Amino acid sequence: MFEYFKKSIARKKARRQFQEYPHVIDTFLLEEEGSVSFANWKNPLVNAKVITQGEINFFKKFIPKGSLCIDIGTNIGDTTVPMALAAGKEGTTLGFDPNPHVFKILEINVSLNKDKTNIIPLPYAITKDEGEFYYSSSEASFGNGGISNEIVEDQGAFQLSTKIKGITLEKYLKANHPTLLSKLSFIKVDVEGADKEVIKSIADLIKEFKPVLVAECFPKSTPKERAELYQIVSDFNYELYYFSDFHENAEIIKIEDARDMNKWKTFNFYSLPVGKQV
Structure with a gap:
C-alpha cells in the first residue's frame, strides 16, 4: 500500500512540476534476436518498455531486412527499436522527435544494439512547411506533447x-538519403492528434513509394476528424486495418468505411496499398 501511494505522489508531481529523470538499461533475451537492450526512462508517467519477440515479429510482417523505415514521433524509441530490429543492421531506421526530454533517452537507445540495428535519431517535427514551432505538453515532465500552430492550437x-524545428520529410530524404528512397517500406506516425496533418504532408512519398503506413486515431478526435483521416488514407488507394496491439498475434479487423473509425476510443491502424499481402 505504501508503494502505491508513493508512486501516486510521484505521478502527480510529474504532471505539475518539471524535473529531470534518469534512465535504466534493461536487457531482454529474445528467441531470434538474442540479447537486446533498452533504455527505460524513469519518468513516473512513462510505463517501462518490455521488448518482445512477438512485437518484433509484428514489424517483420511489413519491414523487410535491409529496407528503410521511418518513425515519426519516436518518443524514447519504444517502437523505433523494434522497427530497427526488423530492418536489421543492413537497413536504416529514421526516428523523428523534437521533444528534447525524450530525445536524450532516444539517443541512448540508438547507441545500444549496434550489432543489430542502424537508427538515425533526428530532433525535428515533420511539418507541411519548414519553420519553428511552439511545443507544448499536458504534463510538466514532457513525457508527451506536440507542436502548436494554426492546425493544432493547444497541446x-x-x-x-x-x-522546435519542423522540416518537410520529402525534402529531407531527397537531400540526405536519396539512394534509400527506393527501399522505403514502412512509416509510423504517432504525433498526439496531428497524424492527419503529418500524413497529408507526406502524401507524395506515400503515392510514389507505397510504404505500409501505421498511424494513431487520437482519443480526442471528433467523428468528423476521424472520417477525414480515413478518407485521406483511403484516397491513396490504401485499405485500413485496426490492430489491437503491436504483436504478431494481435486482433486484426478491416476498417470498411469511415464510420468504423468510431468503434474504438483510441486505436492504431495499419494501411496497405489495395491488393498488397502481408
Whole structure:
C-alpha cells in the first residue's frame, strides 16, 4: 500500500512540476534476436518498455531486412527499436522527435544494439512547411506533447522555453538519403492528434513509394476528424486495418468505411496499398 501511494505522489508531481529523470538499461533475451537492450526512462508517467519477440515479429510482417523505415514521433524509441530490429543492421531506421526530454533517452537507445540495428535519431517535427514551432505538453515532465500552430492550437499548459524545428520529410530524404528512397517500406506516425496533418504532408512519398503506413486515431478526435483521416488514407488507394496491439498475434479487423473509425476510443491502424499481402 505504501508503494502505491508513493508512486501516486510521484505521478502527480510529474504532471505539475518539471524535473529531470534518469534512465535504466534493461536487457531482454529474445528467441531470434538474442540479447537486446533498452533504455527505460524513469519518468513516473512513462510505463517501462518490455521488448518482445512477438512485437518484433509484428514489424517483420511489413519491414523487410535491409529496407528503410521511418518513425515519426519516436518518443524514447519504444517502437523505433523494434522497427530497427526488423530492418536489421543492413537497413536504416529514421526516428523523428523534437521533444528534447525524450530525445536524450532516444539517443541512448540508438547507441545500444549496434550489432543489430542502424537508427538515425533526428530532433525535428515533420511539418507541411519548414519553420519553428511552439511545443507544448499536458504534463510538466514532457513525457508527451506536440507542436502548436494554426492546425493544432493547444497541446497542453506546459510549453518548452525554446521553439522546435519542423522540416518537410520529402525534402529531407531527397537531400540526405536519396539512394534509400527506393527501399522505403514502412512509416509510423504517432504525433498526439496531428497524424492527419503529418500524413497529408507526406502524401507524395506515400503515392510514389507505397510504404505500409501505421498511424494513431487520437482519443480526442471528433467523428468528423476521424472520417477525414480515413478518407485521406483511403484516397491513396490504401485499405485500413485496426490492430489491437503491436504483436504478431494481435486482433486484426478491416476498417470498411469511415464510420468504423468510431468503434474504438483510441486505436492504431495499419494501411496497405489495395491488393498488397502481408
